[in-house]
Amino acid sequence: MVGKALETLFIKIWVIVKLNLFFWLFSCCGLVVVGVGPALKTINDLFVRHEFDYKEITLKEGWERFKQNFIRGNILFYGVILLLGLLAYNLFLSVQIQGLLFLVVDFLLVFAMIYGLVTFQYALLLDSFYEIGLKNLLKLAFISTLSNFTNLLKIAIGIAVLLFVTWKFKGLILFGTFSMMQLWSFTATKSWRETIDERLGLHA
Structure with a gap:
């Protein structure tokens, strides 16, 4: 029993490490600037397709998916970067001004940044589950x-929490941070994905 539990634990750790290394490899293939978005989408695709079946998560399939995801991955990634940049700039301007009204504005801007980041995570995940146009994907992510x-x-x-732990243990940037973010999003949204499947008539 203990041996089986340890084996399962090590398999999950290996999948996390493997996907994170794939993320960095594919990001470098895109010279980072145009590689991060497609790489994030690719490790999402691989995990959604195979979950913890580590033998099926291969570099060959990852490379094929990276090429397929290149355009959409960059559109999604730089879309959220642009949004977060605009919100962060407005937040910077807002915090310079004192007053209750601007404190409320600061709170709303911070919430909007969090909302934008979570919507991006939803978009990456839902795009891995469903064949859907970009416009409808963004609508579904927003609604979700x-x-x-x-x-x-x-x-x-x-x-x-992952970012805080990464700040304490910098090695996670190479071996786990980005893949764990995607795996956590996958786990946290399970009930909502089941609801979508039911409404689409896909639920078994």
């Missing part, structure tokens, strides 16, 4: 984020 405030909090808090 609004549908369950608890899920939004779970994803946001989970990512915040």
Whole structure:
């Protein structure tokens, strides 16, 4: 029993490490600038398709998916980067001004940044599950984020905890941070994906 539990644990750790190394490899293939978005989408695709079946998560399939994801991955990634950049700039300007009204504005801007990041995570994940156009994907991700405030909090808090742990243990940047973010989003949104499947008539 203990041996089986340890084996399962080591397999999960290996999948996390493997996917994170794939993320860095594919990011470098895109010279980082145009590689991060497709790489994130690729490790999402691989995990959604194979989960913890580590033997099926191969570099060959990853490379094929990276090429397929190149354009959409960059559109999604730089879309959220642009949004977060605009919100962060407005937050920078807002905190310079004192007053209750601007404190409320600061809170709304911070919430909008969190909301944008969670919507991006939803978009990556949902795009791996469903064949859907970009416009409809963004609509579904937006609706999904609004549908369950608890899920939004779970994803946001989970990512915040991962970033804090990464700050304490820098080695996770290479071996686990990015893949764990995607795996956490996968886990946190399971109930909502089942709801979507039911409404689409895909639930077994």
